[in-house]
Amino acid sequence: MPGVVTRFAPTPSGPLHVGHLLAALQARRLADVHGGACLLRIEDIDITRSRRHEWVDLMYEDLAWLGLHFDGEVMVQSNRFDVYAAALARLKAMGLLYPCFCTRAEIKAQIAEMGRAPHATLGYLYPGTCKHLSADEAEARIARGDAHAWRLDMERVQDLIGTPLWCDMHKGVQRCVPTVYGDVILARKEMPASYHLAVVIDDAEQGVTHVTRGEDLFDATNIHRALQAVLALPVPTYCHHGLLKDNAGKRLAKRDGARSLASLRAAGYSAQDVRDSLQQALLNGGIWKV
Numbered sequence: 001m002p003g004v005v006t007r008f009a010p011t012p013s014g015p016l017h018v019g020h021l022l023a024a025l026q027a028r029r030l031a032d033v034h035g036g037a038c039l040l041r042i043e044d045i046d047i048t049r050s051r052r053h054e055w056v057d058l059m060y061e062d063l064a065w066l067g068l069h070f071d072g073e074v075m076v077q078s079n080r081f082d083v084y085a086a087a088l089a090r091l092k093a094m095g096l097l098y099p100c101f102c103t104r105a106e107i108k109a110q111i112a113e114m115g116r117a118p119h120a121t122l123g124y125l126y127p128g129t130c131k132h133l134s135a136d137e138a139e140a141r142i143a144r145g146d147a148h149a150w151r152l153d154m155e156r157v158q159d160l161i162g163t164p165l166w167c168d169m170h171k172g173v174q175r176c177v178p179t180v181y182g183d184v185i186l187a188r189k190e191m192p193a194s195y196h197l198a199v200v201i202d203d204a205e206q207g208v209t210h211v212t213r214g215e216d217l218f219d220a221t222n223i224h225r226a227l228q229a230v231l232a233l234p235v236p237t238y239c240h241h242g243l244l245k246d247n248a249g250k251r252l253a254k255r256d257g258a259r260s261l262a263s264l265r266a267a268g269y270s271a272q273d274v275r276d277s278l279q280q281a282l283l284n285g286g287i288w289k290v
Contacts, residue, residue, distance in 0.1 A: 003036060003209065004030065004031055004034040004035075004036030004037075004209050004210055005031070005036055005037050005038075005039065005206070005207050005208050005209045005210070006027040006028070006030050006031045006036065006037075006038045006039070006208065006209075006210050006211070006212055007027060007038065007039040007040070007041050007203070007206060007208050007211070008023060008024040008027045008028070008038065008039075008040055008041070008070065009040075009041040009042075009043050009199070009202075010023075010024075010042070010043065010059060011043045011044065011046075012042060012043075012044050012052040012053075012055035012056045012059060013046070013052070013055065014055060014260075015055065015058055015059075015062070015260035015261065015262050015263075016058070016059050016062045016063075016260065016261045016262075017252070017259060017260045017261065018244055018252060018259060018261070018264075018274070018277075018278065018288055019214070019243065019244050019252055020261070021066065021261060021274065021275075021278060022214075022241070022243075022244055022278060022282075023212065023213060023214065023241075024063070024066075024068055025068075025275075025278070026212040026239070026241050027212045028068060028070075030210055030212055030239065031071075031210075036209075037071035037072060038070055038071055039070055039071060039072050039074075039075070039206050039208070040063075040070035040074045040075075041074070041075040041076075041077070041202060041206065042056060042059075042074060042075070042076045042077060042078075043077050043195070043198065043199070044056070044076065044077055044078045045077045045078065045081075045084075045191055045192065045193055045194075045195070045198050046190070046191055047078070047190060047191065047192070048190050048191075052078075058262060061262075062261040062262060062265075065261070065265055065271055066261070066271045066274070066275070067271055072206075075202060075205070075206060077193075077198055077202065080198075080201075080202070081192045081193065083201060083205075084187070084192060084193030084197055084198055084201060085192065085193075087193075087197060087201055087231060088150065088186060088187055088193070088197070090231070091152070091186070091230070091231075092150075094160075094230065095153075095156060096152060096153050096156050096157055096160075096230060097150045097151065097152060097153065097186065098130060098131055098133075098138070098150070098151055098153055098183075099130065099133075099138050099141070099142060099148040099149070099150060099151075100126070100129075100130040100148060100149045100150070100151045100183075100185070101130055101141055101146050101147070101148045102126075102129050102130060106129075107126060107127070107129075125181070125182035126151065126182050126183045126184075128183060130151070131151075131153065131183065147189060148188075148189075149185045149187065149188035150185065150186050150187045150188070151183040151184065151185055151186070152183055152184050152185075152186050152226075152227075153183055154178040154179045154181065154182065154183050154184075154226070155179055157178045157226050157229075157230055158177070158178040158179050158226075160229075160230060161178070161226065161229040161230055163175050163176055163177050163178075164176050164225055164226070164229045164235075165225075166221060166222075166225045166235055166238065167237050167238065168218070168221075168237075168238045168239065168240055169210075169237060169238065169239040170239065170240065170241075171218075171240075174221075174222070176222040176225040176226055176229075177222070178222070178223075178226040180222070181219070181222055181223050181226075184196055184223055196220065196223050196224060196227060197227065199224060200224045200227045200228050200231070200233055201231075201233070203233075203236055204228075204233040204234055208236050209236055209237065210236055210237050210238075210239060211236045211237070211238045211239065212238075212239045212241060213238075213239075213240060213241070214240065214241060214242075214243050215240040215241065215242055215243060216243060216251075217240065218240045221238055221240070242286050243286060244278075244281055244286050244287075244288045245285075245286045245287055245288065246287070246288065247287060247289065249287075252288055261274065277289070
């Protein structure tokens with residue numbers, strides 16, 4: 001696979017943990033095996049996180065301690081809001097976006113009334129409450145300053161692109177059916193672009209050919225494939241790897257108290273100790289025992 005380009009794209013919402021290390025090593029190794037490049041991207045689109053610069057500085061310390069290196073310039077999403085705004089304007093011009101004035105609490109209540117269960121990976125599927133507002137009513141509410149988000153109309157998307165294919169290196173060819181995943185949010189006031197929108201634009205901009213990431217994002221890839229189709233962006237090959245777990249088989253994540261790389265370093269572990277422990281975990285079904 002000549003010309004392979006991968007990327008490690010952490011979100012600076014806290015210190016890096018062992019799950020981040022797994023993602024970084026997977027991306028670096030795939031690039032190295034094929035003589036390609038592994039890029040670094042900082043996904044800091046959430047402007048409400050006041051400590052994100054502090055976390056970025058700590059992230060660089062962790063990566064240097066681990067001896068991980070990346071190729072080319074670092075892409076920082078908070079420097080690219082104008083690029084995302086242009087993509088949103090294009091989608092609006094295509095008639096694929098509509099404003100949504102519902103709060104999260106209202107959406108959950110609406111779904112509960114419908115007897116509809118939440119989607120396991122992508123959260124609560126939006127029931128389409130604001131989709132059928134008249135243009136005049138929507139414009140009036142925006143004009144008076146009502147808080148709103150911009151949702152992608154997946155029915156129109158599917159009418160436009162059909163059900164395109166994408167490929168995962170472990171699970172093979174997949175078919176994207178856009179309407180299955182609901183009308184996802186692509187922007188709101190406190191987040192000028194959602195993860196879904198920013199990631200497909202940035203992967204295309206950086207020339208990423210292979211996206212390595214955790215299997216928890218497998219379903220989200222269908223949303224990304226739909227956006228790639230409507231925006232005429234290249235489609236990478238995906239590689240969704242397994243996740244680290246504790247002794248009880250529960251996924252290790254920051255919110256679940258996964259050990260940060262900084263805390264392991266402070267406890268006296270060497271970078272090689274952490275790498276060896278990760279390798280052992282992979283041989284042990286993903287069970288992390290440090």
